[in-house]
Amino acid sequence: MKRGPENLGGQPRANGCSFSKHGAGGGLKNGYVRGSAGADTHSQIHRIVHNGGLYKRPFNEAFEETPMLVAVLTYVGYGVLTLFGYLRDFLRYWKIEKCHHATDREEQLDFVPLYQDFENFYTRNLYMRIRDSWNRPICSVPGARVDMMERVSHDYNWTFKYTGKVIKDVINMGSYNYLGYTQNTGPFSEAASKVLSQYGVGVCSTRQEMGNLDKHEELETLVARFLGVESAMAYGMGFATNSMNIPALVGKGCLILSDELNHASLVLGARLSGATIRIFKHNNMQSLEKLLKDAIVYGQPRTHRPWKKILIVVEGVYSMEGSIVRLPEVIALKKKYKSYLYLDEAHSIGALGPSGRGVVDYFGLNPEDVDVMMGTFTKSFGAAGGYIGGKKELIDYLRVHSHSAVYATSLSPPVVEQIIASIKCIMGEDGTTIGKQRIQQLSENTRYFRRRLKEMGFIIYGNEDSPIIPLMLYMPAKIGAFGREMLKRHIAVVVVGFPATPIIESRARFCLSAAHTKEILDIALKELDEVGDLLQIKYSRHRLVPLLDRPFDETTYEETED
Amino acid sequence: MDLKRVKDYIYWLYYQYLLISCSYVLEPWERSMFHMIIITVVAMVMYTAYVFVPIHVRLAFEFFSQMFGSQPESTVLLMN
Numbered sequence A: 001m002k003r004g005p006e007n008l009g010g011q012p013r014a015n016g017c018s019f020s021k022h023g024a025g026g027g028l029k030n031g032y033v034r035g036s037a038g039a040d041t042h043s044q045i046h047r048i049v050h051n052g053g054l055y056k057r058p059f060n061e062a063f064e065e066t067p068m069l070v071a072v073l074t075y076v077g078y079g080v081l082t083l084f085g086y087l088r089d090f091l092r093y094w095k096i097e098k099c100h101h102a103t104d105r106e107e108q109l110d111f112v113p114l115y116q117d118f119e120n121f122y123t124r125n126l127y128m129r130i131r132d133s134w135n136r137p138i139c140s141v142p143g144a145r146v147d148m149m150e151r152v153s154h155d156y157n158w159t160f161k162y163t164g165k166v167i168k169d170v171i172n173m174g175s176y177n178y179l180g181y182t183q184n185t186g187p188f189s190e191a192a193s194k195v196l197s198q199y200g201v202g203v204c205s206t207r208q209e210m211g212n213l214d215k216h217e218e219l220e221t222l223v224a225r226f227l228g229v230e231s232a233m234a235y236g237m238g239f240a241t242n243s244m245n246i247p248a249l250v251g252k253g254c255l256i257l258s259d260e261l262n263h264a265s266l267v268l269g270a271r272l273s274g275a276t277i278r279i280f281k282h283n284n285m286q287s288l289e290k291l292l293k294d295a296i297v298y299g300q301p302r303t304h305r306p307w308k309k310i311l312i313v314v315e316g317v318y319s320m321e322g323s324i325v326r327l328p329e330v331i332a333l334k335k336k337y338k339s340y341l342y343l344d345e346a347h348s349i350g351a352l353g354p355s356g357r358g359v360v361d362y363f364g365l366n367p368e369d370v371d372v373m374m375g376t377f378t379k380s381f382g383a384a385g386g387y388i389g390g391k392k393e394l395i396d397y398l399r400v401h402s403h404s405a406v407y408a409t410s411l412s413p414p415v416v417e418q419i420i421a422s423i424k425c426i427m428g429e430d431g432t433t434i435g436k437q438r439i440q441q442l443s444e445n446t447r448y449f450r451r452r453l454k455e456m457g458f459i460i461y462g463n464e465d466s467p468i469i470p471l472m473l474y475m476p477a478k479i480g481a482f483g484r485e486m487l488k489r490h491i492a493v494v495v496v497g498f499p500a501t502p503i504i505e506s507r508a509r510f511c512l513s514a515a516h517t518k519e520i521l522d523i524a525l526k527e528l529d530e531v532g533d534l535l536q537i538k539y540s541r542h543r544l545v546p547l548l549d550r551p552f553d554e555t556t557y558e559e560t561e562d
Numbered sequence B: 001m002d003l004k005r006v007k008d009y010i011y012w013l014y015y016q017y018l019l020i021s022c023s024y025v026l027e028p029w030e031r032s033m034f035h036m037i038i039i040t041v042v043a044m045v046m047y048t049a050y051v052f053v054p055i056h057v058r059l060a061f062e063f064f065s066q067m068f069g070s071q072p073e074s075t076v077l078l079m080n
């Protein structure tokens, strides 16, 4: 954050927006800018970059509006399914039809009903019909291609039978294997197996007691060096890293400002901590600033004492929207209001930035500006576990106070070795340029795939650099049809519906990988084109709304100090 | 050859109808029930249209011709 004040110092620009990388050129007021940045030169495209001065690179993030007709038809579809759901529930109630789903027991009928809320209705009557597209077992390494087990259902997805056959070499567009380190051959797995024969698998104790191996220490210094922070700590599970460390950092009398789309682990951690939680609109800096202002002006409810700590919790790349956090603005706000920042880089570490160091690297910021850098080894590194990086005092505090350090078994040594090997590869310390190439390959793949999908007319969400690509399907029947048609064409995709997304915004989600070659992507794109025509899911009218249902309250960073 | 194209097109239309109405994911007996309901509703709408629309059109025509048109024919006749 060396540049912010310089840029802003010259003229008191309010919320400038511009295309130029620095945005220092014109004193633009908040508003729409018409232009043709980006791949497609459509006259209606608006691009907007808030506080352009804070960004060193163009930030193109777009969420196309749902076409009205599609929204109406989607609701009609849900209406039909709901009506039939009621019919089926009626039949089950009167024992005309056998009920496969869990029901309240006879003797518990007068207690609080367990299976009558909307989620259960949805699971029983809507999700069940298209369940075959979810939870498919695989039986090989989930690399660029994967083997899947064939299964059939004779009772409309209530139970499945395995036919014993294997669907070979399905193109894998669903794994979080961003850098393609999920392999069972090659130098990493050899290194891991060597460590396995030296250390064994289990550690059978926690970090605080006897489970502290030299491998763990080696990993932590390496991670700290990789992230550019003073110190780091590794945990055996990414989910627990979030849900156990947030309670160690904040407690009663503290305030957590959380993005509305944060991952379940962050939500759980925030709730366990006992701190007050306030939610801001997804990636919306106006909403965040308003909450910060209110928190400082009014303090705690009733007593009006100031909050002990204010912690802003955001993710690097959001796994459902494919959006990238507006980190420069978040950091500016954090500094202005003297709060703390917790950044979950689960999906961005390794996958973003010219040297694979996550969003901080992507925006060219200083890692010290982020107080708590959290991330997982599950995705880009093809291993398991999570880490937290930050100041030495923070990590020392966590070593003593985090539940994950006190009560959870430490990382298995072969896993540690896989992480070490892959981080070294990314940093180029293994003497090759493979890591660099993979990062480049991933960003090329991302841009190529996004551009082609956009050209074909699909509605896709998110930032143009995010390797997670949500493709909107909307209608419930198309979720099932899309999964089945793609698998028929030997492409494995992840489809997402309610409750992971709003009910009308069902989508398919592609995760690109450096392991995908151009040929694989071209095959996938060809099949996608075909399925897109068959299912009529090329909804795009090329009308990008600039991510703004937000008010144009001014966010000013003039008082920002270094 | 052409017949096959038409057949394909009709099948495609039917597929789109299945997808949009969500009957794609219904079980066969539900699907036939859904089709029956849709067919019944459409048939009734068409029948109603066939029976009532001509009458209404004629009435409306008469009404408007009375309002805007020249003198009613009967009066004209009387004057003669």
Ligand SMILES: Cc1ncc(COP(=O)(O)O)c(C=O)c1O
Pocket (backbone or CB within 6 Å): A237, A238, A239, A240, A242, A263, A265, A315, A319, A344, A346, A347, A376, A377, A378, A384, A385, A386
């Ligand atoms: C943002 C985020 N944080 C944390 C996790 C949990 O990580 P792990 O799978 O290593 O437990 C995930 C996993 O999907 C995630 O998406």
